[in-house]
Amino acid sequence: MNWLIDFFGNPANWSGPGGIPARLLEHVEFSLVALILSMIIAIPLGLLIGHTGRGAVLVVVTANAARALPTLGLVVLIVLLVGVGTTWPVLIPLVALAIPPILVNTYEGIRGVDEDLRDAAYGMGLRGGQVLMKVLVPVALPLILLGLRVAAIQVVATATVAAYVGLGGLGRYIIDGLATKDFPSTIGGAVLVAVLALIVQLAFSLLQRVMVSPGVSRRAAKAR
Amino acid sequence: MITFEGVTKRYGDGTVAVDNLSLQVPTGAITVFVGPSGCGKTTSLRMINRMIDATEGRILLDDKDIRQIDPPTLRRGIGYVIQQAGLFPHRKIVDNVATVPYLLGWDKKKARARAMELLERVGLDTKLAGRYPFQLSGGQQQRVGVARALAADPPVLLMDEPFSAVDPVVRTSLQDELLRLQSELHKTIVFVTHDIDEAIKLGDTVAVLRVGGHLAQIADPSTLLAEPADDFVEGFLGKDRGIRRLSFVPAGGVAVRAERDVPGWSVVLDGDDRPLGWRAGGSTGPTDTQAAGKDGLLPFGTFDLEKDSLRAALDAALLAPSGCAIAVDGDGRFAGVVTREALDEALLRASGAAGPTGAGSHG
Numbered sequence A: 001m002n003w004l005i006d007f008f009g010n011p012a013n014w015s016g017p018g019g020i021p022a023r024l025l026e027h028v029e030f031s032l033v034a035l036i037l038s039m040i041i042a043i044p045l046g047l048l049i050g051h052t053g054r055g056a057v058l059v060v061v062t063a064n065a066a067r068a069l070p071t072l073g074l075v076v077l078i079v080l081l082v083g084v085g086t087t088w089p090v091l092i093p094l095v096a097l098a099i100p101p102i103l104v105n106t107y108e109g110i111r112g113v114d115e116d117l118r119d120a121a122y123g124m125g126l127r128g129g130q131v132l133m134k135v136l137v138p139v140a141l142p143l144i145l146l147g148l149r150v151a152a153i154q155v156v157a158t159a160t161v162a163a164y165v166g167l168g169g170l171g172r173y174i175i176d177g178l179a180t181k182d183f184p185s186t187i188g189g190a191v192l193v194a195v196l197a198l199i200v201q202l203a204f205s206l207l208q209r210v211m212v213s214p215g216v217s218r219r220a221a222k223a224r
Numbered sequence B: 001m002i003t004f005e006g007v008t009k010r011y012g013d014g015t016v017a018v019d020n021l022s023l024q025v026p027t028g029a030i031t032v033f034v035g036p037s038g039c040g041k042t043t044s045l046r047m048i049n050r051m052i053d054a055t056e057g058r059i060l061l062d063d064k065d066i067r068q069i070d071p072p073t074l075r076r077g078i079g080y081v082i083q084q085a086g087l088f089p090h091r092k093i094v095d096n097v098a099t100v101p102y103l104l105g106w107d108k109k110k111a112r113a114r115a116m117e118l119l120e121r122v123g124l125d126t127k128l129a130g131r132y133p134f135q136l137s138g139g140q141q142q143r144v145g146v147a148r149a150l151a152a153d154p155p156v157l158l159m160d161e162p163f164s165a166v167d168p169v170v171r172t173s174l175q176d177e178l179l180r181l182q183s184e185l186h187k188t189i190v191f192v193t194h195d196i197d198e199a200i201k202l203g204d205t206v207a208v209l210r211v212g213g214h215l216a217q218i219a220d221p222s223t224l225l226a227e228p229a230d231d232f233v234e235g236f237l238g239k240d241r242g243i244r245r246l247s248f249v250p251a252g253g254v255a256v257r258a259e260r261d262v263p264g265w266s267v268v269l270d271g272d273d274r275p276l277g278w279r280a281g282g283s284t285g286p287t288d289t290q291a292a293g294k295d296g297l298l299p300f301g302t303f304d305l306e307k308d309s310l311r312a313a314l315d316a317a318l319l320a321p322s323g324c325a326i327a328v329d330g331d332g333r334f335a336g337v338v339t340r341e342a343l344d345e346a347l348l349r350a351s352g353a354a355g356p357t358g359a360g361s362h363g
């Protein structure tokens, strides 16, 4: 507890390029960019494969291969390849980490929509794209959001590796703290990451409420 | 009119689901495809809206080969109702019903107004409009499914076992509702069921299919019951064909005596001319007063002279100790009695009508 007070109570930790606000911002920035990049790749792919049923093997292979990737190893490898000074050594492993949960859940969500519902949609005269966007996506949304949430939390927790290659983010407190035996810093950094993960969790619960139809989440909307 | 011309469907695995089917579905009437499970009913139905494409042969919709119409366009002009209703869970009831109008580009206000009108039409409380499908019972969902199919006022309606998943009481009311709707709308309806009683109740024409998608017989229900084409159809129709066929003979032709007395019995009426029961009287009446209620009245049966069938008249007679049926008018007021002799005559005439002249079966 004292360590936490030492860390959070120190005014020096709240300002400047090494201060909590700046580190937090860097951390959120890495995470957000990585998440958006992986969404751009994984969501359309998951929708397409789920809707057409073609390329399902790709989902399984990608998911397993990416899961087996050692994130830190990848960071080091990319630093060796592209050198320090860019954010790619951090972004690429984070994207690789985030793609599997997004891809798999999007795919499973679309695949899992009741066959009768899909059938009814075509039977009403919706075209393929309309079936996907107007019926399958809204119904699969809880699963798609779940995939995004899992990915986001993993990314936020893993973005600490940026510190290993001299980049910023909350990982600095942890890594630098360990290096200099400054335990308040290490613990403070860990707490900040945990809090950020919690905020992500909360944000997604909110998003879920706003985006998912009550008819799908079965929240008893009041009958009018 | 929908015309099947030598239509065959062979699935990828070699299964011949429908084999060289030729038949006509008349405009403005209900045609039922009935047969045992797996006989090709669903396949036949879904070839009409091109959810499945025929392997051979043609299907004509008012003389136009449906293969010339792009499937989504074709489907927007054909109502489609399936067993599980298939409502969109994320949309409110009103928007579910308005699905096709939205697709056709109607403005939202008009589409919703139309949806509300249809909810009423199918016997649903418009208060349900703002709910989601999961908040409705199976029967209500099925009504919404029918409303949705009717929303853009398509001339043709395809229904695939729409009432099979609901309990018998709800099923009966949905069937009655469909008949009422059809008497107002005169759609060309193709209705698929495995339940021969449902087929006979709803169909103006009934096509009996046997496994392999062969047409065994196509006829109106009365002819079907009187003259099944072969052992398969006869077996599928089940028991009591003679009695069931009486449902199609109007009771109006039976001789009614406009008096309350028959030998040994008389009808007791209330102040409003509605029958209360039979009272034993005269020399031939039974003396057993135990069977009588406390006011001495015995059970009775009535039938509506204008609307009911000969079957209802016969049933009414069998319910009464006098053996006579009581005829009532549309308001349930006494119209006369029908004696066993009069019934006998009507039954004889009815079985005569079932003779060769009633034939309308497909060769």
Ligand SMILES: Nc1ncnc2c1ncn2[C@@H]1O[C@H](COP(=O)(O)OP(=O)(O)O)[C@@H](O)[C@H]1O
Residues within 6 Å of the ligand: B011, B012, B013, B015, B016, B017, B035, B036, B037, B038, B039, B040, B041, B042, B043, B044
């Ligand atoms: N997609 C399919 N692939 C292969 N066989 C099918 C397919 N759909 C239906 N069948 C077969 O075709 C036959 C007719 O099926 P169906 O039209 O669904 O019958 P029904 O609706 O009368 O029960 C059955 O033997 C069924 O197993």
Ligand SMILES: [Mg+2]
Residues within 6 Å of the ligand: B041, B042, B043
């Ligand atoms: Mg079927």
